[in-house]
Amino acid sequence: MLTPATITLLVALGAVILFVTEWLTVDLIAMLIIVTLVATGVVSPTEGLDGFSNGATLTVAFMFVLSAALLKTGALQLVAGGMAERFRTRPRYATLLLMLLVAVISAFINNTPVVAVFIPIVGRIAASAKINPAKLLIPLSYASILGGMCTLIGTSTNILVSGIAESNGLPGFSVFTLAPIGIALLVVGVIYLTYFGQRLLPDREAEESLAEQFALHDYLAEIVILDNQTLAGVRIMDSPIVREMDMDIIEIRRDNDRFTLPPGDFRLLAGDTLKVRCDREKIKNLKDWVKLVDHSGSVQVMGTGLERDNSSLVEMVVTPNSEFVGKTLRQVDFRRSYRAVPLAIRHREETLNEQLYELPLLAGDVILAEVKSHYLTELQKIEQRQDSPFILLSSDALGDFNRNRFYFVLATIIGLVTLATTGILPISIAALMGVCMLVLGRTLSMQEAYEAIDWRIVFLLAGALSLGKAMSNSGLDEDIAGILTGTVAGWGPFALIAALYLTTNLLTELMSNNATAALLAPVAIAAAAQLGIDPQPLLVTVAIAASASFMTPVGYQTNAMVYGAGRYKFLDFTRVGTPLNLICWGLTSLLVPLLFGL
Incomplete structure (x- = not known):
């Protein structure tokens, strides 16, 4: 019979495989973790579901709402939109300014929507200043990650690690517990990206058009349905054009009417003229049973000016x-x-x-x-x-700047940070108060508040907390901690921090940073107990290392967002991110023992 520790280890390994392969979505993986651990008795039903009511999970949900409120003011778009001229005149200085701006914002609101706002803006800046966007998008993502390390509320990972500490009867992080380490990493990281990382970023020549970028070879063609054709009376979804030829019907002309992007249940009639997009081979195949007129106008021509035929x-x-x-x-x-x-x-x-x-x-x-x-x-x-x-990527819809709304949201965020920093209210209650203020002040509606929450992350956090509880219940955390402390025995605190950071960081490059933190935070607590030292320095190390995902595009959400937008290759992240990872590893291993008295 399998022991609870073995079951927990198998669940953790299974979760790692699913996260790496992306066979399932992260929220479904989290639910499977909870169900498996409860069904096998490693955690009780109450413990399995406690993650949904945990202060860390709720705080993250509330911070999504606060982030959305700030974005809705239009302030970020206004500030970023005014940077184009600086890029034309002083590109290196402007890149530095962009990274610092994104980092400061990401320290106080969720960095995923921040990067989402900046991606199209950076694209327009790059086009205006004639800079390859690949030179800006990886620095954009990395700056948001570094900024999120600076405060408790900068990233959900920090909140999660703090919540795990509190669930084990330990003090959590204050808002600025991570600031000394985070700011040091931010300064060094920005300097590296500005003066050295830029040389490692790809400098591929931009293609002339979107059609060339995407290697399009399609043609616009017209198909006229004749009286004796089997297409007459058939629904679009059932027609050979769609089912067998895999063509897209762009438009149908019927007498004097035009039907743009007709639905699948639209019935074709004799005399209809269908405008379709297909390749030459499909055009040849169609000539056996329809009258075809090949306009021989390719998407490439349309793509040059981005418009043709309206x-x-x-x-x-x-x-x-x-x-x-x-x-x-x-x-x-x-x-x-x-x-x-x-x-x-x-x-x-x-x-x-x-x-x-x-x-x-x-x-x-x-x-x-x-x-x-x-x-x-x-x-x-x-x-x-x-x-x-x-x-x-080409959107110009930046939204209008609402000055009064911006000041109200800014005051709300400053207020909750003050309440949490001074200990007047827990961060979860302070964040909830902030949400209430925003809704009562009509900055956001309740519907917008619900829509702002990334429920996948909420479920992921709940599953991660359940897995962390299973590690504690089964003793797996103590077993792994024993291996870790035994490996670095006699080497001092610097070696312990370095080993813990390296383990966490390598794992976070392969899977979710939150799942990594949930696995390693209990190990850090157990290791501290075995050595008789304060666990907070080890927990700080886990939080920093779990977020410092620079070597792959899949280890952090913002990296995945810029992956396709910048037309990067996987190795671009490895080439630029590996030196930054090594810098963060060395600096954290040096500073944590010094600043936290290990």
């Missing part, structure tokens, strides 16, 4: 909390919901032009779609929603 090409980046993640375009009813025709998908390092409706999407994937110009405004409105599933 249409536009748009790039849509899938966000980490998107409903698209793990689903296909067919499952989200992409054409009907967004009135857009997908032409290609940049999926990790691949550019796909076929079977687009069958590909499960990942965060950071870029969808190239064609949309009628009068529907582009509707897409921009969707992008402005708190729960938008995508970012438009």
Whole structure:
């Protein structure tokens, strides 16, 4: 019979495999963790579900709302939008300024929406200043990560580690417990990225058009349905054009009427003229049973000016909390919901032009779609929603700056930080008070507040806390701590911090930073108990190392977001991020023992 420690270890290993392979979404993995641990008796039902009511989970949820309120004021867009001129005149100085701006903002609100706001802005700045956006997007992501390390509320990982400490009867972090280490890493990291990292970033020549970037070879063609053709009376979804030829019907002309992006249940009639997008091979196959007129006008021509026949090409980046993640375009009813025709998908390092409706999407994937110009405004409105599933790289819809709303939100955030820092209220209650103030002040509606919360992260935190509890209940944390302390025995506190940091950091490059923190925080507490030392320095190390994911595009949400947008290769992150990881490892190993008295 398996022992509780063995069961917990198997669950943890299974979770690591699922996180790395991305076979399932993170929230589903978290639910499976809870169900498995409760079903096997490692944790009780109450302990399994305690993560949903844990102060750390609730604080993270409330901080999503506060972040959304600040973004809604338009302040970030206004500040960032005014930086283009600086990039034209002093690009290195402007890059430094951009990173510091993003880092400071990310220290106090969730960094994922911050990066989401800045990605299209950086794209426009790069185009205006004639800079390759690949030179800016990785620094943008890394700066947001470094900024999040500086405070308790900068990232959900810090809040989670603090919550695990409190659930074990230990004092949690104050708002600025991490600041001495975080600020030091931020300063050194920004200097590295500005003067050395820039040389390691790719400097590939930009293609002339979106069509060339996505290697499009499609053609616009017209199909005229004749009286004797089997297409007459058939629904679009049942027609050979869609089912067998995998073509996209852009428009149907019937007498004097035009039907743009018709739905799948639309019935074709004799005399209809269908405008379709397909390749030459499919055009040849069609000639046996329809009268075909090949206009021989390719998407490449349209892409040069981004418009033709009243249409536009748009790039849509899938966000980490998107409903698209793990689903296909067919499952989200992409054409009907967004009135857009997908032409290609940049999926990790691949550019796909076929079977687009069958590909499960990942965060950071870029969808190239064609949309009628009068529907582009509707897409921009969707992008402005708190729960938008995508970012438009070419979007100009920055929103209006509301000065009064900005000051109110800023005062609310300063107030909650003050209340939490002085110990008047726990951070969870202070954050909840902030949410109440924003709703009562009509800065956000309750519906917008609910939409602002990334429920995947909430479920992930609940599952992570359940796994952490299982490690404590089963004694697995003590077993791993014994191995860790035995390995560095006699080498002093610097070696202990270095070993703990390295273990945490290597794991966080492969899977969720929150899951990594949940695994290693109990180990840090157990190691401190075995050595008879204060656990806080070890917990600080876990929090910093779990967030410092620079070597891969999959270890942190913001890295995944810029992966497709910057057209990076996997090794670009490894080349730029590895030196930064080593810098953070060495600096943390040196500073934690000195600053926390180990």
